[in-house]
Amino acid sequence: MVVESLKDQGVEVVFGYPGGAVLPIYDEIFQQNNIRHVLVRHEQGAVHAAEGYARSTGKPGVCLVTSGPGATNAVTGLTDALMDSIPIVVLTGQVPTFMIGNDAFQEADTVGITRPCTKHNWLVKETDKLADTIHQAFHVATNGRPGPVLIDIPKDVQFANGTYISPKAASTKHYQPKVKGDIETITALVDAMETASRPIFYTGGGVINSGAAGSQLLREIVDATGFPITSTLMGLGAYPANGKNWLGMLGMHGLYEANLAMHGCDLMINIGARFDDRITGRVQDFSPNSLKAHVDIDPSSINKVIHVDLPIVGDVAHVLEDVLRIWKSRGRKTDTAALKEWWAQIEDWRSVDCLKFTQKGKTIKPQHALARLESLTKDHPDRYICTEVGQHQMWAAQYMGFNEPNRWMTSGGLGTMGYGFPASVGVQMAHPDALVINVAGEASWLMNMQEMGTAVQYRLPVKQFILNNERLGMVRQWQELLHGERYSHSWSEALPDFVKLAEAFGAKGIMVSDPADLDDAIMEMINHEGPVIFDCLVEKHENCFPMIPSGEPHNKMLLGEDADTGSAIKEGGAVLV
Numbered sequence: 001m002v003v004e005s006l007k008d009q010g011v012e013v014v015f016g017y018p019g020g021a022v023l024p025i026y027d028e029i030f031q032q033n034n035i036r037h038v039l040v041r042h043e044q045g046a047v048h049a050a051e052g053y054a055r056s057t058g059k060p061g062v063c064l065v066t067s068g069p070g071a072t073n074a075v076t077g078l079t080d081a082l083m084d085s086i087p088i089v090v091l092t093g094q095v096p097t098f099m100i101g102n103d104a105f106q107e108a109d110t111v112g113i114t115r116p117c118t119k120h121n122w123l124v125k126e127t128d129k130l131a132d133t134i135h136q137a138f139h140v141a142t143n144g145r146p147g148p149v150l151i152d153i154p155k156d157v158q159f160a161n162g163t164y165i166s167p168k169a170a171s172t173k174h175y176q177p178k179v180k181g182d183i184e185t186i187t188a189l190v191d192a193m194e195t196a197s198r199p200i201f202y203t204g205g206g207v208i209n210s211g212a213a214g215s216q217l218l219r220e221i222v223d224a225t226g227f228p229i230t231s232t233l234m235g236l237g238a239y240p241a242n243g244k245n246w247l248g249m250l251g252m253h254g255l256y257e258a259n260l261a262m263h264g265c266d267l268m269i270n271i272g273a274r275f276d277d278r279i280t281g282r283v284q285d286f287s288p289n290s291l292k293a294h295v296d297i298d299p300s301s302i303n304k305v306i307h308v309d310l311p312i313v314g315d316v317a318h319v320l321e322d323v324l325r326i327w328k329s330r331g332r333k334t335d336t337a338a339l340k341e342w343w344a345q346i347e348d349w350r351s352v353d354c355l356k357f358t359q360k361g362k363t364i365k366p367q368h369a370l371a372r373l374e375s376l377t378k379d380h381p382d383r384y385i386c387t388e389v390g391q392h393q394m395w396a397a398q399y400m401g402f403n404e405p406n407r408w409m410t411s412g413g414l415g416t417m418g419y420g421f422p423a424s425v426g427v428q429m430a431h432p433d434a435l436v437i438n439v440a441g442e443a444s445w446l447m448n449m450q451e452m453g454t455a456v457q458y459r460l461p462v463k464q465f466i467l468n469n470e471r472l473g474m475v476r477q478w479q480e481l482l483h484g485e486r487y488s489h490s491w492s493e494a495l496p497d498f499v500k501l502a503e504a505f506g507a508k509g510i511m512v513s514d515p516a517d518l519d520d521a522i523m524e525m526i527n528h529e530g531p532v533i534f535d536c537l538v539e540k541h542e543n544c545f546p547m548i549p550s551g552e553p554h555n556k557m558l559l560g561e562d563a564d565t566g567s568a569i570k571e572g573g574a575v576l577v
Contacts, residue, residue, distance in 0.1 A: 001134075002028065016039070021066045022066045022092075025064060043071075067095055076414075078117040083414045089151070094152045111123045114150050121150040139172040144177030196335065198345075199268075200261050201228070214315075217316075230248065232249070233251065242401060256563075268293070272295065274305070282551055288553075293309065295314065352563050353564050367395055367399060373465060382433065385408055387409070387411075436462050441468075468495075468498070482549075508533070510524060510532060
């Protein structure tokens with residue numbers, strides 16, 4: 001039933017790790033050739049790999065893990081997927097139904113433990129309900145706001161016989177999220193667009209989750225109106241980074257021009273973002289003088305953090321289709337004179353060149369490493385970038401450009417160190433001929449380094465691009481700026497030799513420390529046919545700017561000392577603006 005359900009749902013790959021409570025399912029997997037199973041080295045890795053698969057394909061990722069510690073090891077990945085709205089289906093084994101509650105071997109209250117970190121979960125006690133439950137799970141995971149679901153299957157249910165039903169016969173009518181937005185509110189939004197002097201589109205991961213149509217309609221409306229557009233970390237690629245209206249990412253480490261445009265706009269159109277704290281800064285001062293519209297398929301996200309004037313509950317693609325249709329039918333009107341002045345102001349902010357840096361000396365700046373990685377890979381016909389979490393993640397978002405959706409895999413809401421490597425494994429499984437690079441810090445990468453065994457076993461040519469500053473970079477930066485330079489436990493005194501580590505796994509290792517050698521080393525990494533650990537030794541105490549200090553509004557930022565800020569105050573390697 002489990003295997004047949006997965007086949008009927010179009011599943012091609014399952015990431016998992018066997019154990020006693022799921023051996024009947026593994027026995028069935030052994031006896032078929034339709035679904036490929038990928039043996040990871042840790043259950044957290046299985047879930048992150050499924051996330052990478054889901055985010056790069058738009059299809060749900062699937063995991064299979066055993067009971068007890070197998071399920072509890074999956075909790076971090078489930079929470080990560082819930083925060084970032086990633087559709088995954090996790091199947092867990094459970095002790096036999098008659099033993100539940102007896103503290104049996106490898107028993108855990110999986111449904112209870114995972115209730116707060118899944119969109120929905122089920123404990124299946126009747127074999128005849130198993131197929132229906134699996135089909136429901138796929139429906140719930142992929143409809144409305146996507147997210148993780150979990151099905152807990154006791155071992156005696158797996159051994160029993162029952163009646164199989166197809167997806168068409170499954171009980172899914174009880175969950176039909178609203179996808180069409182309210183036409184009156186959409187019309188009011190068009191009214192505001194026609195008269196706005198300083199409009200901005202603020203987009204998030206919801207655009208990418210709405211599929212190719214959502215991103216295409218967003219591009220059409222931005223280019224047709226001439227409005228500027230910015231994005232959250234999760235929304236990168238929905239509008240092309242080389243598009244003429246692109247301001248770059250906004251938020252705590254967003255670009256100067258994007259943050260000031262958000263602060264100074266008179267019409268903010270939020271499409272598929274949730275006003276998270278990395279974006280809003282101090283809530284009471286967030287975009288203080290703007291009329292605010294919010295398009296989101298999740299009703300609970302509306303007015304949760306920021307009160308909006310035009311709430312629109314619906315799927316991004318459906319809502320944008322209606323916005324475009326109404327706006328075009330009314331003559332495609334905008335305040336062109338005011339918009340020209342608005343763009344002039346934005347260009348003035350852009351002239352600050354907030355990402356400017358100077359590469360000098362014999363030590364590689366991390367910004368330079370990523371700028372070179374971008375330059376040498378941006379024209380690759382099929383490139384995917386994953387990241388771990390920390391400074392390197394923010395630098396990757398700042399210096400690498402994404403012109404298509406589903407090409408950027410990073411942990412946004414939960415900020416999970418250890419996400420990127422297994423996610424890159426999932427991406428490479430989905431796109432075997434693509435160039436898949438995981439931008440990492442040495443500390444994050446070590447969190448799930450065991451997945452190197454998975455990459456080697458399945459001949460996955462994933463490239464692990466480690467910016468090695470021998471520090472917990474973002475922690476160290478905050479300790480420098482906010483805690484009097486008291487560097488409490490933000491470095492390791494026992495890091496491995498990453499080249500030897502790669503060789504121990506049967507992979508290729510490359511180490512570079514001289515800027516003059518960087519380009520050749522990157523090309524060697526790209527051209528190698530197998531997995532690579534690339535150890536890039538970078539400046540140990542570089543800070544990631546721009547930065548909005550915690551609790552400050554968007555118009556108060558720290559910029560790097562190379563930014564063109566004229567007579568602004570310079571202090572401690574940063575510019576106060």
